[in-house]
Amino acid sequence: MIEKKVDIAVIGAGPGGLAAAVSAKESGADVLLIERNPFLGGILIQCIHDGFGLHLFDKNYTGPEYAEEMVNRLENAGVPYLTNCMVIDLNEKKELTVVTSKGLMKLIAKAVILAMGCRERTRGALEIPGTRPAGIYTAGVAQNLVNIQNLRIGNDVVILGSGDVGLIMARRLKIEGLNVIRVIEILPYCSGLVRNRVQCLEDYGIPLTLSSTVIDIHGKDRLEAVTMAKVDRDFNVDHDTTEKIDCDTLLLSVGLIPENELSKKAGVNLDNRTSGALVDNFYETSTEGIFSCGNVLHIHDVADYASNEGFFVGEKAAEYAKGKWKHSGGKPVKIGNGISYVVPQYIRNDCNEVELKFRVTQPFENVRIIVKNGDDVVFKKRVLKVIPSEMNILKLKSIDPEKDVEVKIVIIDKNIN
Amino acid sequence: MAQERKIICILCPNCCELDVSYEGKEILSIENDRCPRGLEYASEELFNPARTLITTVPIKSRNWKTVSVRTTKPVPKSRIFDVYDEVKKIRLRAPINRGDIIIENVLGFGADVIATRTVKE
Amino acid sequence: MDKIHDIIIIGAGVVGCALARALSRYKLDVLVLEKEDDVAGSTSKANSGVIHAGYHKKPGSLKATLNVAGHSYFQRLSDELDFPVKFIGKLVVAKKENEIEDLRKLMDRGFKNGVKGLELIDGKQIKHFEPNVNGFAAMHSPVSGITSPYLMCIALAENAHLNGVDFVFDTEVTGISKEKEIFVVQVSNGSIYRSRWLINSAGLNSARVSQMICENDHRMYPCRGEYYITDKVDTLIKRLIYPTPSKDGVTLGIHITPTLDGNILIGPSAEYIERLDDTASTREVMDKLKRESSQFLPPIKEAKFIRNYAGIRAKLFHPSSGVKDADFVIEEDESIKRMINLIGIESPGLTAAPAIAEKVVGIIGEKEALVDDEKFNPERKAPVVFEHLSDDEKARLIEQDPDYGEIVCRCETITKKEVLAALNNPLGVRTLDGVKKRCRAGMGRCQGGFCTPRIVEIMTDEYGISPEEIYKNNESSNMFFGKVKDDREEG
Incomplete structure (x- = not known):
C-alpha cells in the first residue's frame, strides 16, 4: 500500500478540477490532482466543437484546445497529477483510497476538492418502455465513440432531447454523413442554447419537434424504429398523435446528473434541486474541509464558468488548509418565484460579498431579477430574456449575512412599466 | 425585388429574432434588433454566410485513434462538405502538435485546417 | 459432422446448464445447442433469482417436490461452483386481516411439502424485521434465498465445459429426425448434429421442439413478466417481500427482491402475450409495478430506477381455460425412445433445476449404465471480484x-x-x-x-x-457500422 500526505487532493481533471488545482497550488498549497482517464481535460477532449474559452481566454477554442491551455497552466504551476487513477473511497477524515496501476494508494489530505463531473441520464432513468436493442446511446457516449474511437454508431438517427450535447451531436453526425432524422423535445421549447439550435439544427435542416417524446422502442436485436407522440403541458401523452419513425440509432440527450457517489461516502449532504453538494459561499460542503466545484456541484452551461468556479474554490481550499478560517455553515439562500436553484445554497456569516449562480424554472421575457437581503432590495436587473439552459451569475458587494437572502423573478407588468 | 428573412442573431444571449428586408446585396430594413451588431450579423448571414468546419482525422498513435481538427477561420457555409471531403482524405501519424497545419489554405478559402490537440506518441 | 454424441441438450437456460453439469460427471459425450449467444439467454436471464423454499405448489406435484429437493442443492453448488447464494429469508405479506387465511393455507402447503421454519408473524413483528414494510401479518420463510440467475448458469456451464461438455451458441434447432436409433438434429446454419439421446430443455420453445419429432398436444402460453431495477438502495429491505398470492394462483404476484449487489428488483408482472419473443416493456405495467410495490414498501417510490426489462415464462396453461396450474413435464417420450422432454419449466424452475437435472440423469441411468468419469472435477473458481x-x-x-x-x-x-x-x-x-x-x-x-x-x-x-x-448479444445486434473515417493509411 502506497501512503501519501498532501494539503489538497483534487478529484477530477476537467475544467473545474484543473482550475482548482492550479489556483490551490498558486495559493501556496501542496496539491495532488487525480484523474481517472488516461489524459487530463475530462469531457473537454471529446467536445471537439468550438465555443470554449470566450470568457476565460477571450478566444473561441474547441474543447481540446481549451483543455490544453488549462493543462499548460497546470504544468507551469508545477501541479503534480495522476492519470488513469480512480478514487474508490473517501471518508469524513479526508482519507482517500486510490486505485493506480502502481498499487493501491492511501492519500491523507487536509482538504479535498470534489470535481468528478457528471453522468448522463440513461434510457433506464427515463423509463422508456419497449424493447432493449443495440443502437441506443446517450449523446455523450456517442460523442466519445464517434470523436475519440472513430466508430460509426449507426445510419439513421433520432435524437431525444434538445440538450446541448444532443444538438452538437446532431451536427457532428450530419457532418460525418449519417442521416439525422429529427430531434424530439418533451418541453415546449428547445432546452439547449439558442446558438446551438441555430448552428447545429437549422444550418443543416434537421427538424426539431417540440412537446413530444419517445413512447416506445422497437426492434429486438438492433433498433428498428421509435414511436413518437405529442405531450400536453403536464407531459401526458396524447396517444392519438403517435408516429412511428424508422431508425437504427437513438441518441438520448435528456439531462446530466452530478456524480456524487463518492461525495456521499464522505457524508456530504446533497441538494435535491441540483443533485450536487450543498455548499456555502466558500464552496465548502457539509463535510468540513471538503469542497465541490464544476459539474459535480451543479450542471454548468459553459466550461469557462466551471473553471472560474474551480479557480475560486482552489484558493478557498488552500486558505482552509492553512487554517485561515473555520467551517461555518451559514444561512440558507431563499429560492423565490421562477428560480429553480441557487448555488451556493448557504452564505457564511463572515462575508459581505457573495456571488450567486442560479437558473430559472422556465423561459421568461421582460422580467426583473431581484435579490432581497432582509427587506432591502440589493440587486435589481431588468432582462429581456432569461432561459433555463443559461446559468445566471450575479455579484453582491455588500450584504448583511445576518439577514435572509432571496433570489426571485418578478414579471414586469407591461401596462405599468 | 425586396425579400424578407428572419435571422436569429446569436452574438449574445438575447438572441434577437431579426426581421430583415433586403434587395440584392443591400439590407433595406432591420427590425427587432436590440443593438447595432444585429445589422452586421444579418449582413454576414445573408450575403456571406460562413462556418468553421470541425471534424476528426484518423491517426496512427499509441493511444489515440483520432486527432481533432478545425479550420482556422470560417469557410463558406455552402462549401462546408467540400472542405470536409478534403479533410477526409488525410491520415496522420503521431507526433502531432496542436496548431500543426494539416491542410494549408483549404480549397483556396484562405483558411488552414489545423490540429486542435497534441498527440505526443 | 459425422460424430455421434451420446447426448445433445437443446437449450442452455438454467435447466440445460444444470443438466449439462450433472451429466459431466459421467463418461459421456455431451453437446449443448443454444439459439442465443450465451447461456441464460432468454427466460433464465430475466428471472428474479429467488431460491424458493417450496410452499407454493400442490403437495406431491413435480413442481413442489423438485422445488424442495432443488433448494437443498444450492449451498453445495455454490460452494463447489463459486456462484453467490444468500439465504436472506422472505416475508409473504398480508395487507388485510382476511388474507391471513390464505397465509395459513400457504403454511399448510409448506408443511406438507416439507419446508422448514415457516412462521406466521404480526404487523409489529413485520416492522421489527423490516421497518420500511407495511403489512397486517406475514408468513416468514427463513430458508428462502437469492442468487444471480446468470452467474449460476455461467458457473454450471463453465464447470460442465471444464469436464468436457461442448456448448454451441447462436445455433437454433430447426428440425429433428431419427435415423437408425440416432437423432439427427438440423440447425439454423445448415449443420447437422447427431446423438443417441436428445434432451429438450428449450424453455419457451420446448413444446415446438418436442413436436419436431414427438406427437403430443402440449401448447405454450407465453406469459410476460416485466421488471424494474433500482440503483443501489441496500438499506431499504433485507428480505424478499411478497404479497399474499392472488386467488387465481397464476403467479406469485409482484414482489420486491433485494439483489446480491444491493439493488432492488420489482416484479415480475404477469401478462399472457401472443409471441414467444415479445420481451418489450409496456408503460401500463411499468406504472403498475411501481403502484403495487409501493403498497408494501412506500419508500420505493423515491428510489432511482436504472433499468426496466422483461422476460417470458414458459407456461403450459392459460387461466381463461379455468386451469390454475400445470405441472412440469419431465419424461421420456413414449414412442420416441431416448428423447426426453422438459416442457413447461417455469417458476420454481430455477430452484428446481438441480433436482430436475438429477431426475433426468435418473431416467437415462435406468436405460443404460452411467460410468463415473474419474477425471470429473466438481469445482470451478469464479473470476476475482x-x-x-x-x-x-x-x-x-x-x-x-x-x-x-x-x-x-x-x-x-x-x-x-x-x-x-x-x-x-x-x-x-x-x-x-x-x-x-x-x-x-x-x-x-x-x-x-x-x-x-x-x-x-x-x-x-x-x-x-x-x-x-462487436455485438450487444446475438449476431443481429451489431453495435457499429464500421468506422467514421477509414483509417487505413493507403486510404
Whole structure:
C-alpha cells in the first residue's frame, strides 16, 4: 500500500478540477490532482466543437484546445497529477483510497476538492418502455465513440432531447454523413442554447419537434424504429398523435446528473434541486474541509464558468488548509418565484460579498431579477430574456449575512412599466 | 425585388429574432434588433454566410485513434462538405502538435485546417 | 459432422446448464445447442433469482417436490461452483386481516411439502424485521434465498465445459429426425448434429421442439413478466417481500427482491402475450409495478430506477381455460425412445433445476449404465471480484497485475483485469452483454455510459475484433457500422 500526505487532493481533471488545482497550488498549497482517464481535460477532449474559452481566454477554442491551455497552466504551476487513477473511497477524515496501476494508494489530505463531473441520464432513468436493442446511446457516449474511437454508431438517427450535447451531436453526425432524422423535445421549447439550435439544427435542416417524446422502442436485436407522440403541458401523452419513425440509432440527450457517489461516502449532504453538494459561499460542503466545484456541484452551461468556479474554490481550499478560517455553515439562500436553484445554497456569516449562480424554472421575457437581503432590495436587473439552459451569475458587494437572502423573478407588468 | 428573412442573431444571449428586408446585396430594413451588431450579423448571414468546419482525422498513435481538427477561420457555409471531403482524405501519424497545419489554405478559402490537440506518441 | 454424441441438450437456460453439469460427471459425450449467444439467454436471464423454499405448489406435484429437493442443492453448488447464494429469508405479506387465511393455507402447503421454519408473524413483528414494510401479518420463510440467475448458469456451464461438455451458441434447432436409433438434429446454419439421446430443455420453445419429432398436444402460453431495477438502495429491505398470492394462483404476484449487489428488483408482472419473443416493456405495467410495490414498501417510490426489462415464462396453461396450474413435464417420450422432454419449466424452475437435472440423469441411468468419469472435477473458481476484496488484497492484486489498477466500470468498480477475464471466459462468449453478465461492467447506474467505449477499445485492440463484429448479444445486434473515417493509411 502506497501512503501519501498532501494539503489538497483534487478529484477530477476537467475544467473545474484543473482550475482548482492550479489556483490551490498558486495559493501556496501542496496539491495532488487525480484523474481517472488516461489524459487530463475530462469531457473537454471529446467536445471537439468550438465555443470554449470566450470568457476565460477571450478566444473561441474547441474543447481540446481549451483543455490544453488549462493543462499548460497546470504544468507551469508545477501541479503534480495522476492519470488513469480512480478514487474508490473517501471518508469524513479526508482519507482517500486510490486505485493506480502502481498499487493501491492511501492519500491523507487536509482538504479535498470534489470535481468528478457528471453522468448522463440513461434510457433506464427515463423509463422508456419497449424493447432493449443495440443502437441506443446517450449523446455523450456517442460523442466519445464517434470523436475519440472513430466508430460509426449507426445510419439513421433520432435524437431525444434538445440538450446541448444532443444538438452538437446532431451536427457532428450530419457532418460525418449519417442521416439525422429529427430531434424530439418533451418541453415546449428547445432546452439547449439558442446558438446551438441555430448552428447545429437549422444550418443543416434537421427538424426539431417540440412537446413530444419517445413512447416506445422497437426492434429486438438492433433498433428498428421509435414511436413518437405529442405531450400536453403536464407531459401526458396524447396517444392519438403517435408516429412511428424508422431508425437504427437513438441518441438520448435528456439531462446530466452530478456524480456524487463518492461525495456521499464522505457524508456530504446533497441538494435535491441540483443533485450536487450543498455548499456555502466558500464552496465548502457539509463535510468540513471538503469542497465541490464544476459539474459535480451543479450542471454548468459553459466550461469557462466551471473553471472560474474551480479557480475560486482552489484558493478557498488552500486558505482552509492553512487554517485561515473555520467551517461555518451559514444561512440558507431563499429560492423565490421562477428560480429553480441557487448555488451556493448557504452564505457564511463572515462575508459581505457573495456571488450567486442560479437558473430559472422556465423561459421568461421582460422580467426583473431581484435579490432581497432582509427587506432591502440589493440587486435589481431588468432582462429581456432569461432561459433555463443559461446559468445566471450575479455579484453582491455588500450584504448583511445576518439577514435572509432571496433570489426571485418578478414579471414586469407591461401596462405599468 | 425586396425579400424578407428572419435571422436569429446569436452574438449574445438575447438572441434577437431579426426581421430583415433586403434587395440584392443591400439590407433595406432591420427590425427587432436590440443593438447595432444585429445589422452586421444579418449582413454576414445573408450575403456571406460562413462556418468553421470541425471534424476528426484518423491517426496512427499509441493511444489515440483520432486527432481533432478545425479550420482556422470560417469557410463558406455552402462549401462546408467540400472542405470536409478534403479533410477526409488525410491520415496522420503521431507526433502531432496542436496548431500543426494539416491542410494549408483549404480549397483556396484562405483558411488552414489545423490540429486542435497534441498527440505526443 | 459425422460424430455421434451420446447426448445433445437443446437449450442452455438454467435447466440445460444444470443438466449439462450433472451429466459431466459421467463418461459421456455431451453437446449443448443454444439459439442465443450465451447461456441464460432468454427466460433464465430475466428471472428474479429467488431460491424458493417450496410452499407454493400442490403437495406431491413435480413442481413442489423438485422445488424442495432443488433448494437443498444450492449451498453445495455454490460452494463447489463459486456462484453467490444468500439465504436472506422472505416475508409473504398480508395487507388485510382476511388474507391471513390464505397465509395459513400457504403454511399448510409448506408443511406438507416439507419446508422448514415457516412462521406466521404480526404487523409489529413485520416492522421489527423490516421497518420500511407495511403489512397486517406475514408468513416468514427463513430458508428462502437469492442468487444471480446468470452467474449460476455461467458457473454450471463453465464447470460442465471444464469436464468436457461442448456448448454451441447462436445455433437454433430447426428440425429433428431419427435415423437408425440416432437423432439427427438440423440447425439454423445448415449443420447437422447427431446423438443417441436428445434432451429438450428449450424453455419457451420446448413444446415446438418436442413436436419436431414427438406427437403430443402440449401448447405454450407465453406469459410476460416485466421488471424494474433500482440503483443501489441496500438499506431499504433485507428480505424478499411478497404479497399474499392472488386467488387465481397464476403467479406469485409482484414482489420486491433485494439483489446480491444491493439493488432492488420489482416484479415480475404477469401478462399472457401472443409471441414467444415479445420481451418489450409496456408503460401500463411499468406504472403498475411501481403502484403495487409501493403498497408494501412506500419508500420505493423515491428510489432511482436504472433499468426496466422483461422476460417470458414458459407456461403450459392459460387461466381463461379455468386451469390454475400445470405441472412440469419431465419424461421420456413414449414412442420416441431416448428423447426426453422438459416442457413447461417455469417458476420454481430455477430452484428446481438441480433436482430436475438429477431426475433426468435418473431416467437415462435406468436405460443404460452411467460410468463415473474419474477425471470429473466438481469445482470451478469464479473470476476475482475486485470490489469485494479488502484494501490489502486489492493492493496485493495490483502489484501482481497492473490491469487490476485500471478501473473500467466506475459505477460498479470493475477493473480492466475483470473485463479481460470476462472476455476470456471458457465458453468463448464475446459480446457486450456477455461481459456485462460475467463481471457487471455496464450494470450500474450509468448503464455502460462510461465503460462501453473502453470495453469496445479492449475488444478491438486486444482481441482484434473488428467494430462490425462487436455485438450487444446475438449476431443481429451489431453495435457499429464500421468506422467514421477509414483509417487505413493507403486510404
